[in-house]
Structure formats: C-alpha cells, structure tokens
Amino acid sequence: MSLPRVCYEIFVRSFCDSNGDGIGDLNGITSKLDYLQDLGIEAIWLTPIHPSPSYHKYDITDYYAVEPEYGTLEDFRRLLSEAHRRNIHLYLDLVVNHTSTRHPWFRAASTGTATPYRSFYWWMTQQQIEKRGIGRRQLTADSWEANPWHEVAGAPEKYYGMFTHSMPDLNYDSPLLREEVYKIVDFWLNEVGVDGFRLDAARHIYPYWEKDRNPVFWEEFGKQVEIIKPGTYTVGEVWADAHEVAPYFKGLKANFHFDLSYALQQILLEGTHKNLVSKLRDDYSVFRSSNPAFIDATMLTNHDQNRIGSVVEGDVARMKLAAALLLTLPGQPYLYYGEEIGMLGKKPDERIREPFIWTEDRHDPQRALWIRPRYSRRGTVRPLSRQQPDPTSLFNHYRQLIRLRKAEPALAQVQQPNLAEARLPNDSLLAYYRTHSERPVLIIHNLRGMAQTVHLAGTMQNYRNVLFSTDASVGLQKDTIQLAPYGSVILV
Ligand SMILES: [Ca+2]
Ligand SMILES: [Ca+2]
Structure with a gap:
C-alpha cells in the first residue's frame, strides 16, 4: 500500500459506542470505517488501546493486550482486517516513555534494588537529585509537572515521572528494556499486522538533562523497526520548534509539525498571512538537512490542544478556512476526529475529547456518554447526519477538499514538499503555488471576514480554471476573482 495522504486521529473512548x-470502542470504530472511507481517510491513528487505569489510557499496564472497555484482541484484528479491506492503514499509539505505576515492571521495580526490573526506571536519592540540580523541571507545553521526582513510601530512592507520579519514566540505559520494547513492536507489527506507530512523548525518552540522546535513541529505534518489519510507518510527537524536531527525522519517517499548527491558529485569529510560506520553506530546509525523505505530519490541532472550532469561536466560515489551509498545504494531514463536523472544546483535556455527534437523535446509541459534553452538544454542533445531505456543510467542505487533494497530483505530493510563494499586495490574502512539472496549482485564501477581489497578475494569469471555491457561485472573470469572506479558491 502506498503512503497515506490523509490521516485521522481517533480518541477511542469518544468516537463510537457499539454495545x-x-x-467508545473498537467495534464502534469498525462500524464507522465506511464513513471514514467515504470522507477519504487513508490511515487512522488510534489513541492507546491497551489496558490502563485512566480514561485516556496513556499509562499502560499491559502492552500485549486490549483494554477490556474497548474490546478484545479479536475485535482489534477484525478492525484491522476491515480497515485493510478498505485500503485504510492503522497506526497504534506507542507509549513507551513511561508506564503506569501499576505495570508489573514498575510493581517489581518499586520493591527494591534486587530485581532486574529496577533498571527499567530512574531512581535517585534526594541527595543525588540535589547534587545534580535536577529537582525541578521547566514547564513545557506537554507537561506542567514541576517536581518530577516521586516517592515510594518508606524507600530512600525516588523515581522520575515527568508527566505525573502515576507515569514513571522508563530508563533506556537498560538493554533489557530496549529488548522488551522491540518485542512489543514485533508483536503488533508481525503477529497482529498494524501498519505503524505514533510515538508518544518522543522528545522525553531521556530526561531533559540528557535530551540530546533522544534523536539518537530514535535513530536506533528506526533501524530496529526496519529490521522487524521493513517499510513500517512511524510518526513522532516532538512538541518543539522545527530545529529541535529536525534530528528526529533521522530515525522516524514523519514528525508532527507543531510550529505549523500554531502558525495556522495565529493566521486564523489575526487575519494576516504572517509570512507563512517563507517560514514553512525554512522549516522544510531544516528538516531536509536531517533527511531529504522526511514526511511532514500536519494538523490543525490534536487531542492535547484546544479544538480548532473553539480557537475560531465556533465560526464555521473560519473552520472552513482552517480546513482549506490544512488540506492545500504540503504534508500528510491528520484530522482530529470531529473536526470535520465542527466539534468544539477547550482545555482541560477531557473537554477537547468529547463524544462525536453522529445523529440528532438524543438517544443515539452509538454516541459515547462517558462524559457529559460541555462544548460539543447538539445545540452547538450540527450532527453529522444533518451535514451529510447539505452540500454547503463543513463536513462536505472537508470531503470535497480531501477528494481534490488525493486526485490532483500537485496537492497529493507528500514527500519533498512542493510549495512556492505567490505574492499579492495585501497581507490579508494568502496565496501559494503547489508546484508541479505538468499541472501546478495556485491557491488563494481570503483571511478576512469580508469579500475581497483579487487581481491576478503575471504568471498567475496562467491559471484559468477554478478547481474549488468555498463559495461555489464565485467564478473567474477575465483576470479577477471574487473571494467570499474567509473563502478559498484553488486554480489550475
Ligand atoms: Ca462500548
Ligand atoms: Ca522519559
């Protein structure tokens, strides 16, 4: 199967309930594969599906099993084979920066120094911690834990858990641990048959005082995975700027582009182009220096960020603009589930992970109920069933753009991003070319909430056909084109 061009992140608990x-559960996802295929999705990233005491399951107690709340290994195998039947790849969330404190490794490790599992984690006395000056960490976007050292009652040594006390960090100086992780990877790739992994907390594998070792670790990991199952896809969560992300491309095929996510949000909020194209081209050249075959994994937001719908205050016109930006820029875009129907949500985390709204039926049995929604309710978000028949809906806007992205060679290109600046005299317009030897494409976005007329000059005049317009009534007249408020056009 070829490299997926459009991907979709599912927060499993909230997507679809089957029983x-x-x-939300695995059989629920299987029942929605036709929906995802119709939307145009080619790969799915599932948030963790393994047994875990938390609702989000990012603290795992058994890497070989399926969380009973979500189903069984048989259910998972069926989901995978049904996905493959529709040419949809499946990526698991590999959370190996830390385990749950309830994982058997940690239970054994915390009994004392006599067990081989002791070396799987980081242990230090208060004196050692102070001597090295590592008692407090700087807060980062992904962790607000200032005191990463946690006590085991009655023991002299503390363990390191940078996210929280219930998530002890694994210590990859242990060769035995590395072996265990490769066994897990082998099991899911070869025994079960998944297509790849999203690597959680990739920049935290080694703690901050040894952070230069992280890309080196993933380089070894990448080599091992290539031996275990050649061609496996990997995408890293390296929540940092482009310069820090770049070296991770030596070991991982793709990395999420958090800088771009922030830049797009700024553009949507301020209504000016913020030199996006030249910034992106700079990022590409930084990534390219690490690996010319890098895959730029893009997103508006993910399960750790305020939903794009809430960033633009529920304004559907700007959600359409956001989608048009994501789906016309280079890269391998990831939609966050529900984004395509305009779901809303702001932190705390539970609130950006609310249940998908399939129908207007208030007793819809597919709808997850584990949390009472505060942002994404039937009154604030149009259910999918009402958007599907409406050609002007946000859902159909996504669907149409995804189709175009896959069909148009200049838009479909994932590797070696083909992006060039197209200059317009007004900074509330964002224009760029997706270059191509035979069929280049010109894209223009109106970043303002009022209509604008664009005069096409110079080489822009070569683009005579409208492939897409947010407002279907808009056309090209001679050398001018009308853009609806927050509207986008794609010309060829
Ligand atoms: Ca269920
Ligand atoms: Ca770590």
Missing part, C-alpha cells in the same frame, strides 16, 4: 455501555 451501549457509553464508552
């Missing part, structure tokens, strides 16, 4: 217990 009426109110918790």
Whole structure:
C-alpha cells in the first residue's frame, strides 16, 4: 500500500459506542470505517488501546493486550482486517516513555534494588537529585509537572515521572528494556499486522538533562523497526520548534509539525498571512538537512490542544478556512476526529475529547456518554447526519477538499514538499503555488471576514480554471476573482 495522504486521529473512548455501555470502542470504530472511507481517510491513528487505569489510557499496564472497555484482541484484528479491506492503514499509539505505576515492571521495580526490573526506571536519592540540580523541571507545553521526582513510601530512592507520579519514566540505559520494547513492536507489527506507530512523548525518552540522546535513541529505534518489519510507518510527537524536531527525522519517517499548527491558529485569529510560506520553506530546509525523505505530519490541532472550532469561536466560515489551509498545504494531514463536523472544546483535556455527534437523535446509541459534553452538544454542533445531505456543510467542505487533494497530483505530493510563494499586495490574502512539472496549482485564501477581489497578475494569469471555491457561485472573470469572506479558491 502506498503512503497515506490523509490521516485521522481517533480518541477511542469518544468516537463510537457499539454495545451501549457509553464508552467508545473498537467495534464502534469498525462500524464507522465506511464513513471514514467515504470522507477519504487513508490511515487512522488510534489513541492507546491497551489496558490502563485512566480514561485516556496513556499509562499502560499491559502492552500485549486490549483494554477490556474497548474490546478484545479479536475485535482489534477484525478492525484491522476491515480497515485493510478498505485500503485504510492503522497506526497504534506507542507509549513507551513511561508506564503506569501499576505495570508489573514498575510493581517489581518499586520493591527494591534486587530485581532486574529496577533498571527499567530512574531512581535517585534526594541527595543525588540535589547534587545534580535536577529537582525541578521547566514547564513545557506537554507537561506542567514541576517536581518530577516521586516517592515510594518508606524507600530512600525516588523515581522520575515527568508527566505525573502515576507515569514513571522508563530508563533506556537498560538493554533489557530496549529488548522488551522491540518485542512489543514485533508483536503488533508481525503477529497482529498494524501498519505503524505514533510515538508518544518522543522528545522525553531521556530526561531533559540528557535530551540530546533522544534523536539518537530514535535513530536506533528506526533501524530496529526496519529490521522487524521493513517499510513500517512511524510518526513522532516532538512538541518543539522545527530545529529541535529536525534530528528526529533521522530515525522516524514523519514528525508532527507543531510550529505549523500554531502558525495556522495565529493566521486564523489575526487575519494576516504572517509570512507563512517563507517560514514553512525554512522549516522544510531544516528538516531536509536531517533527511531529504522526511514526511511532514500536519494538523490543525490534536487531542492535547484546544479544538480548532473553539480557537475560531465556533465560526464555521473560519473552520472552513482552517480546513482549506490544512488540506492545500504540503504534508500528510491528520484530522482530529470531529473536526470535520465542527466539534468544539477547550482545555482541560477531557473537554477537547468529547463524544462525536453522529445523529440528532438524543438517544443515539452509538454516541459515547462517558462524559457529559460541555462544548460539543447538539445545540452547538450540527450532527453529522444533518451535514451529510447539505452540500454547503463543513463536513462536505472537508470531503470535497480531501477528494481534490488525493486526485490532483500537485496537492497529493507528500514527500519533498512542493510549495512556492505567490505574492499579492495585501497581507490579508494568502496565496501559494503547489508546484508541479505538468499541472501546478495556485491557491488563494481570503483571511478576512469580508469579500475581497483579487487581481491576478503575471504568471498567475496562467491559471484559468477554478478547481474549488468555498463559495461555489464565485467564478473567474477575465483576470479577477471574487473571494467570499474567509473563502478559498484553488486554480489550475
Ligand atoms: Ca462500548
Ligand atoms: Ca522519559
């Protein structure tokens, strides 16, 4: 199967419930594969599906099993084979920066120094911690834990858990641990048959005082994975700027582009182009220096960020603009589930992970109920069932743009991003070319909430056909084109 061009992140607990217990599950996802295929999705990233005491499951107690709330290994195998039947790849969330404190490794490790599992984690006395000056960490976008050292009652040594006390960090100086992780990877790739992994907390594998070792670790990991199953896809969560992300491309095929996510949000909020194209081209050249075959994994937001719908205050016109930006820029875009129907949500985390709204039926049995929604309710978000028949809906806007992205060679290109600046005299317009030897494409976005007329000059006049317009009534007249408020056009 070829490299997926459009991907979709599912927060499993909230997507679709198949058995009426109110918790989204694997069979629920299987029942929605036709929906995802119709939307045009080619790969799915599932948030963790392994047994875990938390609702989000990012603290795992058994890497070989499926969380009973979500189903069984058989359910997972069926989901995978049904996905493959529709040419949809499946990526698991590999959370190996830390385990749950309830994982058998940690239970054994915390009993004392006599067990081989002791070396799987980081242990230090208060004196050692102070001597090295590592008692407090700087807060980062992904962790607000200032005191990463946690006590085991009655023991002299503390363990390191940078996210929280219930998530002890694994210590990759242990060769035995590395072996265990490769066994896990082998099991899911070869015994089960998944297509790849999203690597959680990739920049935290080694703690901040040894952070230069992280890209080196992933380089070894990448080599091992290539031996275990050649061609496996990997995408890293390296929540940092482009310069820090770049070296991770030596080991990982793709990395998420958080800088771009922020830049797009700024553009949507301020209504000016912020030199996006030249910034992106700079990022590409930084990534290219690490690996010319890098895959730029893009998103508006993910399960750790305020939803794009709330960033633009529920304004559907700007959600359409956001989608048009994401789906016409280079890269391998990831939609966050529900984004395509305009779901809303602001932190705390639970609030950006609310249940998908499939129908207007208030007793819709597919709808997850594990949390009472505050932002994404039937009154604030149009259910999918009402958007599907409406050609002007946000859902159909996504669907149409995805189709175009896959069909148009200049838009479909994932590797070696083909992006060039197209200059317009007004900074509330953002224009760029997706270059191509035979069929280049010109894209123009109106970043303002009022209509604008664009005069096409110079080489822009070569683009005579409208492939897409947010407002279907808009056309090209001689050398001018009308852009609806927050509207986008794609010309060829
Ligand atoms: Ca369920
Ligand atoms: Ca770590």
